[in-house]
Amino acid sequence: MSSPEAGELEDLLRRLAPQVLGALVRRHGQFDACEDAVQEALIAAARQWPSDGLPDHPRGWLIAVATRRLVDELRAERSRRTREDVVADREERSGPAVGDAAMSARDDALILLFMCCHPALTSASQIALTLRAVGGLSTAEIASAFLVPEATMAQRISRAKQTIKASEMGFELPPDDDRPERLRAVRHVLYLVFNEGYMATAGPDLQRVELAEEAIRITRMLHAMMPADGETTGLLALMLLTHSRRAARVAPDGALIALADQDRSRWDRQSIDHGVALVERALATAAIGPYQLQAAIAALHAEARSAEETDWHQILGLYTLLVRIAPNPVFALNRAVAVAMAKGPDAGLAELAAVESDDRMAGHHRVSAVRAHMLELAGDRDAAAAAYRAAARLTTSLPERRYLESRAAAMQTIEADVETPAPAPTP
Amino acid sequence: MKYMLLIYDRPDTRELFSGPDGEAMREQMDDLMAELTASGELIGGEGLADPAQTRSIRAQDGVPVVTDGPLAEAKEHFGGYLIVDCDTAERATEIALRWPNALFASMEVRPIMNAGGGEDV
Numbered sequence: 001m002s003s004p005e006a007g008e009l010e011d012l013l014r015r016l017a018p019q020v021l022g023a024l025v026r027r028h029g030q031f032d033a034c035e036d037a038v039q040e041a042l043i044a045a046a047r048q049w050p051s052d053g054l055p056d057h058p059r060g061w062l063i064a065v066a067t068r069r070l071v072d073e074l075r076a077e078r079s080r081r082t083r084e085d086v087v088a089d090r091e092e093r094s095g096p097a098v099g100d101a102a103m104s105a106r107d108d109a110l111i112l113l114f115m116c117c118h119p120a121l122t123s124a125s126q127i128a129l130t131l132r133a134v135g136g137l138s139t140a141e142i143a144s145a146f147l148v149p150e151a152t153m154a155q156r157i158s159r160a161k162q163t164i165k166a167s168e169m170g171f172e173l174p175p176d177d178d179r180p181e182r183l184r185a186v187r188h189v190l191y192l193v194f195n196e197g198y199m200a201t202a203g204p205d206l207q208r209v210e211l212a213e214e215a216i217r218i219t220r221m222l223h224a225m226m227p228a229d230g231e232t233t234g235l236l237a238l239m240l241l242t243h244s245r246r247a248a249r250v251a252p253d254g255a256l257i258a259l260a261d262q263d264r265s266r267w268d269r270q271s272i273d274h275g276v277a278l279v280e281r282a283l284a285t286a287a288i289g290p291y292q293l294q295a296a297i298a299a300l301h302a303e304a305r306s307a308e309e310t311d312w313h314q315i316l317g318l319y320t321l322l323v324r325i326a327p328n329p330v331f332a333l334n335r336a337v338a339v340a341m342a343k344g345p346d347a348g349l350a351e352l353a354a355v356e357s358d359d360r361m362a363g364h365h366r367v368s369a370v371r372a373h374m375l376e377l378a379g380d381r382d383a384a385a386a387a388y389r390a391a392a393r394l395t396t397s398l399p400e401r402r403y404l405e406s407r408a409a410a411m412q413t414i415e416a417d418v419e420t421p422a423p424a425p426t427p
Numbered sequence: 428m429k430y431m432l433l434i435y436d437r438p439d440t441r442e443l444f445s446g447p448d449g450e451a452m453r454e455q456m457d458d459l460m461a462e463l464t465a466s467g468e469l470i471g472g473e474g475l476a477d478p479a480q481t482r483s484i485r486a487q488d489g490v491p492v493v494t495d496g497p498l499a500e501a502k503e504h505f506g507g508y509l510i511v512d513c514d515t516a517e518r519a520t521e522i523a524l525r526w527p528n529a530l531f532a533s534m535e536v537r538p539i540m541n542a543g544g545g546e547d548v
């Protein structure tokens with residue numbers, strides 16, 4: 001027995017959390033009660049292990065403690081509700097030993113992911129439940145990561161659990177026919193968690209749980225379960241490539257730094273190399289998909305030694321493919337930027353007009369910001385200033401507003417440095 | 428995305444709530460609050476005391492001057508707010524539409540600024 005370091009202990013507990021929960025649900029059913037019991041076991045471990053040392057079998061320890069809590073809870077519930085059918089129902093479900101050995105801990109974690117990202121749940125609930133049940137985070141940690149009161153987050157989790165209970169879904173993998181769609185939902189939830197974390201790194205609160213890293217950790221786990229799934233590989237690559245820029249994207253004073261202006265020596269090379277290797281393998285071996293294409297675009301940005309050396313023609317080719325296989329106005333907007341960079345601002349502005357006619361983009365600040373950037377490239381500084389100002393009024397992000405206002409001001413400085421790099425798009 | 432729903436009152440709002448339709452309106456409010464709590468969308472909210480209790484501060488020639496009472500007599504005044512975290516602006520608007528004040532005074536739905544940001548602005 002050794003006393004674990006705090007960081008190590010946390011990693012271990014997070015890794016074991018879905019395995020322990022999976023083992024419990026498989027044996028006893030009752031996802032909601034099991035989930036509470038596992039949280040209590042994790043808290044007990046975090047309290048006891050640093051002083052008592054790691055048990056010989058941490059997973060077994062957690063399962064034993066969680067099971068004890070669960071049994072106590074079920075007993076208390078049984079005495080509250082005397083109806084016997086509750087017991088009968090439970091015994092039937094736990095009935096024939098489905099064989100712990102047959103189903104691996106890996107399957108358990110996968111089933112949990114599918115469950116937490118079930119389409120019957122709202123997006124906010126999917127995210128909260130995934131972070132708690134699969135990520136092993138506490139409600140308080142999740143609440144602070146999303147800047148909402150703990151009671152609000154607790155409510156989202158409890159509602160998600162009620163929905164799962166009401167749906168009476170079994171603890172098993174979705175049928176083969178549903179798998180691709182359900183897997184898409186899982187990837188989307190992980191993408192949302194990553195995005196939330198990545199965007200938040202511009203914020204002032206550094207004490208928050210690193211959601212981007214948490215998303216990468218769970219996606220890595222999913223990727224390990226299905227290494228041949230191209231889109232999961234693509235998603236992991238996209239996250240790693242985007243996350244590689246985290247140290248370079250925000251100035252010490254909190255101001256955002258556009259991609260073209262970032263100090264590329266501060267990009268995380270290891271993360272880039274890993275991301276590039278993943279996306280290359282996926283593109284070579286799997287059916288092509290939107291995450292792989294976005295990752296391929298991110299890889300081209302990551303591999304350019306300077307903003308000027310960016311291969312915009314190839315990026316444009318990838319965006320053209322992307323909007324073809326996944327029509328979506330945000331991709332179309334990014335494609336318009338690539339057109340401007342590859343073929344000049346006039347071609348970009350013409351492309352942008354088509355994007356603007358899409359109602360879904362009405363009032364979106366990025367349309368105005370992209371227009372401003374193209375007008376700036378075209379040398380129309382007055383119009384660019386007006387468009388930057390319009391974009392500044394439309395964004396709800398304080399650092400973005402500050403950035404856009406500073407661009408507007410720069411357009412109107414008479415001796416403005418024409419070389420001042422304009423914001424460049426990210427995939 | 429977080430939104431503040433600004434609730435505006437009329438000078439006779441209190442009378443409306445204690446009048447014949449008052450109970451239905453209070454019920455409507457309670458139901459909506461219960462729904463928002465259960466869904467995990469409610470972040471918070473408060474009601475404000477009568478505008479007669481206002482102290483106002485206004486700049487006069489670059490100097491802040493304190494006076495008793497609201498800045499201006501108005502047909503409507505700010506009476507309280509809710510903060511909700513919703514998937515879409517449409518959902519936030521739907522909530523505001525169901526607050527009783529939408530029927531006799533007014534509501535405003537405004538996005539709350541956040542500290543995060545993307546580099547692809």
